[in-house]
Amino acid sequence: MKEIKDTMIAKIKAAFPEAVNKAYDGNRLDFTVHKDAIPGFLSHMKEQLGFRHLSHIAYVDWIEENEFEIVYILWSPEEKVKLFIHTRIDRENPVMENIDMIWRQANTYQREMKEMLGIEFPDMVAPDEFILEDWDDIPPFRRDFDTLEYVNRTFWHRPGREDAQDVRETITKRSGEEIPDFAKKYSR
Amino acid sequence: MREKATTIYLGPQHPGITGNMMVRLKVMGDTIVSAQTEVGYLHRAFEKLQERRNWLNSFTLMCRFCVPETDPMENLYARAVESLDNIEVPERAKYIRVMVLELARIATQLMWYAGQNGSLGLYTMGQWSIGDRDYILDLFEQLTGGRVYHMYQWPGGVRRDLPKGFKDKVLNTLDYLEKRLKDYDDLMFANSIFQKRTQGVGYVPKESIIEHGVVGPVLRGAGIRSDIRIDEPYEVYDKLDFEIPTQEGSDIWARALVRRAEVRQSIRIIRQVLDQMPKGEFNTKIPNPMKWRVRAGDTYVRAESGRGEVGYYAVSDGSIHPRRMHLRGAAYVHAITLLENILPGQNVADVSAIMNSLGTCAPEIER
Numbered sequence A: 001m002k003e004i005k006d007t008m009i010a011k012i013k014a015a016f017p018e019a020v021n022k023a024y025d026g027n028r029l030d031f032t033v034h035k036d037a038i039p040g041f042l043s044h045m046k047e048q049l050g051f052r053h054l055s056h057i058a059y060v061d062w063i064e065e066n067e068f069e070i071v072y073i074l075w076s077p078e079e080k081v082k083l084f085i086h087t088r089i090d091r092e093n094p095v096m097e098n099i100d101m102i103w104r105q106a107n108t109y110q111r112e113m114k115e116m117l118g119i120e121f122p123d124m125v126a127p128d129e130f131i132l133e134d135w136d137d138i139p140p141f142r143r144d145f146d147t148l149e150y151v152n153r154t155f156w157h158r159p160g161r162e163d164a165q166d167v168r169e170t171i172t173k174r175s176g177e178e179i180p181d182f183a184k185k186y187s188r
Numbered sequence B: 001m002r003e004k005a006t007t008i009y010l011g012p013q014h015p016g017i018t019g020n021m022m023v024r025l026k027v028m029g030d031t032i033v034s035a036q037t038e039v040g041y042l043h044r045a046f047e048k049l050q051e052r053r054n055w056l057n058s059f060t061l062m063c064r065f066c067v068p069e070t071d072p073m074e075n076l077y078a079r080a081v082e083s084l085d086n087i088e089v090p091e092r093a094k095y096i097r098v099m100v101l102e103l104a105r106i107a108t109q110l111m112w113y114a115g116q117n118g119s120l121g122l123y124t125m126g127q128w129s130i131g132d133r134d135y136i137l138d139l140f141e142q143l144t145g146g147r148v149y150h151m152y153q154w155p156g157g158v159r160r161d162l163p164k165g166f167k168d169k170v171l172n173t174l175d176y177l178e179k180r181l182k183d184y185d186d187l188m189f190a191n192s193i194f195q196k197r198t199q200g201v202g203y204v205p206k207e208s209i210i211e212h213g214v215v216g217p218v219l220r221g222a223g224i225r226s227d228i229r230i231d232e233p234y235e236v237y238d239k240l241d242f243e244i245p246t247q248e249g250s251d252i253w254a255r256a257l258v259r260r261a262e263v264r265q266s267i268r269i270i271r272q273v274l275d276q277m278p279k280g281e282f283n284t285k286i287p288n289p290m291k292w293r294v295r296a297g298d299t300y301v302r303a304e305s306g307r308g309e310v311g312y313y314a315v316s317d318g319s320i321h322p323r324r325m326h327l328r329g330a331a332y333v334h335a336i337t338l339l340e341n342i343l344p345g346q347n348v349a350d351v352s353a354i355m356n357s358l359g360t361c362a363p364e365i366e367r
Helices: A002-015 A035-048 A106-117 A147-154 A167-175 B046-052 B055-062 B071-085 B091-118 B123-144 B166-189 B192-198 B216-220 B252-276 B330-342 B348-357 B362-366
Strands: A020-022 A028-032 A053-062 A067-076 A081-090 B006-010 B022-028 B031-038 B297-305 B308-316 B324-328
Touching (some): A002 A020, A002 A028, A002 A035, A002 A081, A035 A067, A035 A081, A053 A106, A053 B308, A081 B297, A106 B330, A147 B046, B006 B348, B055 B071, B071 B297, B071 B324, B091 B123, B091 B166, B091 B252, B091 B297, B091 B348, B166 B192, B166 B252, B192 B252, B192 B348, B216 B330, B252 B348, B308 B330, B330 B362
Antiparallel strands (some): A020 A028, B006 B022, B022 B031, B297 B308, B308 B324
């Protein structure tokens, strides 16, 4: 495996000298590439080096560094090598190159990133909404989106649930109505 | 007179898939012209919720990504954390995990038998196979305490050892299921209605396979011998003897034959596992979960579920909360771009059957 990986690293470095390699054990290859070079890099990996299978596209919000990270994970079925390609984009102006012409399935991942992080893919053709409907808050997968605050602001608590007490008993106290016999066994 | 296209909304509730998902179809007569997948009915923000949970709290969410197939997700989470924190798993735990994963694969395929036939209006098969699936759920209940959600394969190994007499109970269940497969063949594969409704239907062109990231039985139904258990072995799959069935048709029928053969292979694997399982520890002690800081880094682990490749990209920043856990499910690619690509030209009555044969699981898409 080490020989296969060394050969691949040499080929990748020859084609993309600016790509930064990080060493890992096992069958993992790891490169960091500038965002503008991503389409060319991925296309080369697919067509020239046998990384035909796009296994995953992951994203991470590094709010402390004011950046989003996108990780493309490719698989070479012949060499059994897993290639991680990291790239970072500015969090304030998140625009990324579209790659759905290389793998059509990337369109779905990009729709998710657009909705969950607010990353724009200028050349991508896709419906506006993916998972969320009529969303008008900040993209919810950003670290500064506070789930608890959003829930408290948006939804109301069912009567009897504010203090985690038994709902039936609370309603009974308020309304004066008796709990029916069949429901009593469920009350605490 | 020129016929106009009509828009039909199929779903979000319909036979053939787990969960709620809609497909917007444009049809001319009963032939599909275009299709667009609409999801968003099940978004539970599991991955977002993990930002507030510690490494063990998060684990309880993991199995809930796809209801019919919970164990591969647990396994991935456990392996991702073990990979990040360099935790050694005892050999016995690895064997137990494979047994659980293969029992889960059989249960998934039994549920698929039901869904695939139900989507074609053949309901008897579903009643049989769901009834037989319950025998596997009985095993899970005895082993883990839960029938559907098990929370059993946690980081470091498994939560408890096999109960007394469990091995015999598993072997008896396998013997029973093996006999039942003959009945399934008679009722399903020898049924001319099933043959006519599936042969040549839901064809996935070979040139689409790479474009759409096709995996699992859909890939093997197109004649490609690929399986994570062989390609990138995990747990103890490299010590076991089993085959990867393939078919050439690339239609619903071919995928059905692949799944049928996989049930037999899973039975074969479990018998070997029970035979070879060593004695010893079943868990490596993990740190206090409330204070557990997993080593900073990232990893991507994959497993072969009954519907194909599932994977987790996991990131730790060294704190007590996961920084990021991102799921890749088989349905995520199959049920959107691939489905939209293969539906045009198909008959509207076949959509549910096609969706089922692709392993569509809507909750896995939305997470």
